[in-house]
Amino acid sequence: MTPLFPIADDALLHTLSSHAITVGEVVHPSILECPPHTPLSEAARLMSELRVSSILVVDGDAVLGIWTERDALAVDFDDPESFNRPVATVMSAPVRTVTRDINLHQLAIRFRDERMRHYLVVDASGQRCGIVSQTDVVLNQGIEHYLKLRTLDTVVKSRLHALPADATLGDAARYMRQAGTDAAVVRFADGDYGIITERDLTRLVASRSANLQVGEVASRPLITVTENASLYHARCLLAERRVRHIGVLRDDGSLADLVSFSDILSGMELAYVHELQHALHERDQALNTSQRNLHLAERVIETSLEGIVITDAEARIVSVNPAFTRLTGYSAAEVLGRNPSLLNSGRQDKAFYAEMWQRLKTEGQWQGEIWNRRKNGELYPELLTITAITDRNGRLTNYAAVFSDISELKANEAHIRHLAYYDPLTGLPNRRLLDDRLQMAIAHAQRARGRGAVLFIDLDRFKRINDTLGHEVGDEVLAEVARRLCKCLREDDTVARMGGDEFIAILGDLTDPDDAAHSAARIIGALRRPIIAGEHELVITTSIGISIFPEDGRDPATLIKNADVAMYRAKDEGRDSFQLYQATMNARSLEHLALETALHRAISRAELLLHFQPLVEVGSGQIMAAEALLRWQHPQLGVVAPADFIPLAEETGLIVPIGEWVLRQACEQHRAWRASGHSRLRMMVNLSARQLRDEGFVDMVSRVLADTAMPAAQLTLELTESMLMEGSGCTVEVLERLRTLGVRLAIDDFGTGYSSLAYLKRFPIDELKIDRLFIRDIERNSGDAAIAEAIVKLGHSLGLRVVAEGVESAAQFAILSAHGCDFAQGYHFGRPVAAAEFPLPD
Numbered sequence: 155m156t157p158l159f160p161i162a163d164d165a166l167l168h169t170l171s172s173h174a175i176t177v178g179e180v181v182h183p184s185i186l187e188c189p190p191h192t193p194l195s196e197a198a199r200l201m202s203e204l205r206v207s208s209i210l211v212v213d214g215d216a217v218l219g220i221w222t223e224r225d226a227l228a229v230d231f232d233d234p235e236s237f238n239r240p241v242a243t244v245m246s247a248p249v250r251t252v253t254r255d256i257n258l259h260q261l262a263i264r265f266r267d268e269r270m271r272h273y274l275v276v277d278a279s280g281q282r283c284g285i286v287s288q289t290d291v292v293l294n295q296g297i298e299h300y301l302k303l304r305t306l307d308t309v310v311k312s313r314l315h316a317l318p319a320d321a322t323l324g325d326a327a328r329y330m331r332q333a334g335t336d337a338a339v340v341r342f343a344d345g346d347y348g349i350i351t352e353r354d355l356t357r358l359v360a361s362r363s364a365n366l367q368v369g370e371v372a373s374r375p376l377i378t379v380t381e382n383a384s385l386y387h388a389r390c391l392l393a394e395r396r397v398r399h400i401g402v403l404r405d406d407g408s409l410a411d412l413v414s415f416s417d418i419l420s421g422m423e424l425a426y427v428h429e430l431q432h433a434l435h436e437r438d439q440a441l442n443t444s445q446r447n448l449h450l451a452e453r454v455i456e457t458s459l460e461g462i463v464i465t466d467a468e469a470r471i472v473s474v475n476p477a478f479t480r481l482t483g484y485s486a487a488e489v490l491g492r493n494p495s496l497l498n499s500g501r502q503d504k505a506f507y508a509e510m511w512q513r514l515k516t517e518g519q520w521q522g523e524i525w526n527r528r529k530n531g532e533l534y535p536e537l538l539t540i541t542a543i544t545d546r547n548g549r550l551t552n553y554a555a556v557f558s559d560i561s562e563l564k565a566n567e568a569h570i571r572h573l574a575y576y577d578p579l580t581g582l583p584n585r586r587l588l589d590d591r592l593q594m595a596i597a598h599a600q601r602a603r604g605r606g607a608v609l610f611i612d613l614d615r616f617k618r619i620n621d622t623l624g625h626e627v628g629d630e631v632l633a634e635v636a637r638r639l640c641k642c643l644r645e646d647d648t649v650a651r652m653g654g655d656e657f658i659a660i661l662g663d664l665t666d667p668d669d670a671a672h673s674a675a676r677i678i679g680a681l682r683r684p685i686i687a688g689e690h691e692l693v694i695t696t697s698i699g700i701s702i703f704p705e706d707g708r709d710p711a712t713l714i715k716n717a718d719v720a721m722y723r724a725k726d727e728g729r730d731s732f733q734l735y736q737a738t739m740n741a742r743s744l745e746h747l748a749l750e751t752a753l754h755r756a757i758s759r760a761e762l763l764l765h766f767q768p769l770v771e772v773g774s775g776q777i778m779a780a781e782a783l784l785r786w787q788h789p790q791l792g793v794v795a796p797a798d799f800i801p802l803a804e805e806t807g808l809i810v811p812i813g814e815w816v817l818r819q820a821c822e823q824h825r826a827w828r829a830s831g832h833s834r835l836r837m838m839v840n841l842s843a844r845q846l847r848d849e850g851f852v853d854m855v856s857r858v859l860a861d862t863a864m865p866a867a868q869l870t871l872e873l874t875e876s877m878l879m880e881g882s883g884c885t886v887e888v889l890e891r892l893r894t895l896g897v898r899l900a901i902d903d904f905g906t907g908y909s910s911l912a913y914l915k916r917f918p919i920d921e922l923k924i925d926r927l928f929i930r931d932i933e934r935n936s937g938d939a940a941i942a943e944a945i946v947k948l949g950h951s952l953g954l955r956v957v958a959e960g961v962e963s964a965a966q967f968a969i970l971s972a973h974g975c976d977f978a979q980g981y982h983f984g985r986p987v988a989a990a991e992f993p994l995p996d
């Protein structure tokens with residue numbers, strides 16, 4: 155990786171050096187010069203007049219040496235001749251130089267290290283520019299804060315040496331030379347202090363004053379300041395009074411020492427060097443921290459699972475991490491220097507990228523989802539964050555892009571969406587999505603002034619499959635039904651599963667309502683083809699109701715409800731068909747309501763009655779039994795067939811009291827017939843599933859048997875195949891209890907369900923009644939004949955007696971007789987009639 159963070163620069167050093175003033179800026183351009191033979195007193199005079207502390211001894215261009223106030227200490231004040239000596243004989247040589255461009259900090263360190271007090275300043279070509287002294291440094295270093303922080307006591311050496319006022323100038327010069335100081339305190343007899351300095355001695359050299367006592371020339375009083383005053387205060391005082399020494403007083407008022415410019419300078423240097431070291435230390439630490447951060451950042455980027463791309467300000471890739479390579483397939487070498495647009499998928503348009511760059515420009519960051527293309531061409535969605543990186547001056551230097559592949563996230567999202575809107579078994583849209591689609595289709599039809607249709611598709615008797623063959627088979631059937639439905643419809647149409655065995659199809663853009671009818675017919679035909687589920691081959695029939703929009707409704711709820719009404723009509727009409735919704739169908743529902751109310755009163759108003767149909771023994775042709783069949787003599791409607799009101803009675807629960815009434819009536823009738831000598835006749839009574847579920851059912855039968863003195867063995871209760879299948883273990887138990895009463899049990903309509911042999915064995919059954927569906931065409935349809943024969947054999951193998959229902963002709967009877975059928979029932983022997991008309995056996 156290319157480093158992302160600029161390495162911390164030496165900010166502190168930078169600050170220090172930028173504030174430092176160069177020697178060239180403070181040097182006084184005028185240089186006091188004299189030839190080598192100049193008498194010492196003359197040189198000193200020049201210096202005293204101009205108040206400078208040194209004079210250069212030059213010979214033309216050549217600098218021979220320098221004579222300074224310091225050198226004045228070497229003059230023998232006791233010998234007046236010494237003032238006339240040529241300056242060249244007492245000067246210091248060679249002259250030390252510094253260049254103009256060094257800064258005052260560096261100069262201060264040289265003053266200290268080389269124990270110098272003056273330097274000749276030269277330019278790059280060696281030309282003399284002036285003299286720089288320690289005073290210049292102290293006055294110009296611009297580091298007042300160091301001086302403010304330190305007090306005078308830090309530079310006081312506490313070794314005050316005061317000269318007596320009667321000491322000679324020679325004593326003073328010697329003392330200063332030996333002590334290495336540039337001034338001496340003079341104590342007067344009255345206890346007062348004065349001061350004598352190099353400058354005084356230089357002046358005395360100029361005036362050739364010998365044999366004087368220091369008390370005569372010392373300056374007094376001595377300027378003083380307390381030791382807890384700051385160096386800064388002392389420096390200001392020195393500048394203000396134009397002196398170079400100051401006395402420092404202790405707290406008790408006694409004189410502690412003299413402090414000079416050079417003392418202040420050395421104090422300051424100390425602070426400066428300390429500060430410098432501190433700055434360097436801080437810089438090192440910052441550098442270390444910065445390097446540590448850098449290392450950490452590099453590791454994070456290196457090991458990040460998210461792809462990272464760094465570009466320069468022109469969006470050229472300068473660095474990528476390993477995750478980038480893993481996600482895109484491009485190695486670093488392949489992309490360095492290139493524009494990240496090489497990943498573009500083409501899925502986002504120009505406007506998208508324009509907006510992205512605009513956002514980066516104004517806000518410095520962009521985040522969003524984007525489709526990119528891997529090196530292998532594969533498209534993938536990524537979550538991308540781009541950040542514009544600027545330097546400390548706000549100048550754009552880089553872009554950093556961090557992205558992660560969100561394909562899996564998207565897939566999960568899609569999966570969840572799918573679960574919310576699709577039926578997991580068939581993969582079809584569910585009710586929620588159907589509502590959306592239907593809404594859209596209605597709106598579309600409205601806009602286009604067109605039409606559409608809703609088909610309510612319900613599989614006939616599907617419950618039986620589930621109950622008999624198990625849910626796995628049921629599920630297979632539903633999945634196959636879904637596949638066939640999809641095939642029957644156009645791509646733009648929607649087919650959804652509403653739950654259970656109900657499906658709904660939406661047909662859009664209908665040119666003619668007949669098209670909906672054609673589609674329904676196509677669906678019924680397609681579903682009727684046998685379905686192989688597991689080892690079973692099943693034939694499914696379907697009932698479909700159709701509502702047309704906008705005619706039959708303008709909202710999903712109404713359209714679905716009306717298609718549902720139409721579908722029930724199709725079921726009523728014998729299933730396996732479709733019906734277009736008609737407004738009158740709802741009116742028919744109202745009729746149902748009226749019927750229900752009337753049925754409630756049917757028993758109390760004695761509108762119910764029984765008809766009886768004979769059963770004959772095939773072998774003898776003798777009437778062996780009578781089946782009781784319920785009739786409703788409605789005051790207005792006339793005789794209502796059981797098929798028209800028994801489902802309603804079952805639905806409302808009325809079948810329970812009605813069923814009891816039927817049984818009681820049948821037994822009473824049997825008692826009457828017995829009484830008239832027909833004691834061998836058996837009675838057969840139909841039961842409905844609802845009755846079997848009624849808790850008190852067995853007790854009711856037992857009560858009726860007792861009440862009517864009915865011989866249980868002569869009563870056969872008929873159950874349908876579907877009743878057995880709908881039932882649970884509870885039904886077996888109920889049947890067992892009925893058998894315990896001595897009652898016989900028959901299975902009605904046998905063959906229309908999906909009962910298996912094993913299934914039948916579970917129930918305590920005595921008789922099987924072959925559904926008349928198989929008898930109807932038995933002469934022409936060899937398949938039906940084979941089924942009838944198989945049922946007879948099956949029944950016999952289970953020890954059951956077999957009855958053929960709906961026998962209408964002698965030919966049918968002959969065939970059944972040939973197959974070994976035990977009993978027969980049908981119009982051929984007698985229609986259901988009132989008891990009085992029943993053809994009792996002889």
Ligand SMILES: Nc1nc2c(ncn2[C@@H]2O[C@@H]3COP(=O)(O)O[C@H]4[C@@H](O)[C@H](n5cnc6c(=O)[nH]c(N)nc65)O[C@@H]4COP(=O)(O)O[C@H]3[C@H]2O)c(=O)[nH]1
Pocket residue numbers: 767782783784795796797800813816840841842872902903926959960961962979980981982986
């Ligand atoms: N085409 C044709 N039909 C024949 C022939 N022989 C008899 N049938 C009809 O077949 C039905 C036989 O009754 P089911 O199968 O038990 O079918 C019965 C039975 O399931 C139910 N049902 C009748 N009475 C009662 C009852 O008291 N209780 C209960 N729960 N259901 C009843 O209503 C169904 C219809 O009864 P029904 O209309 O009386 O219709 C009767 C009868 O009239 C024939 O040769 N050809």
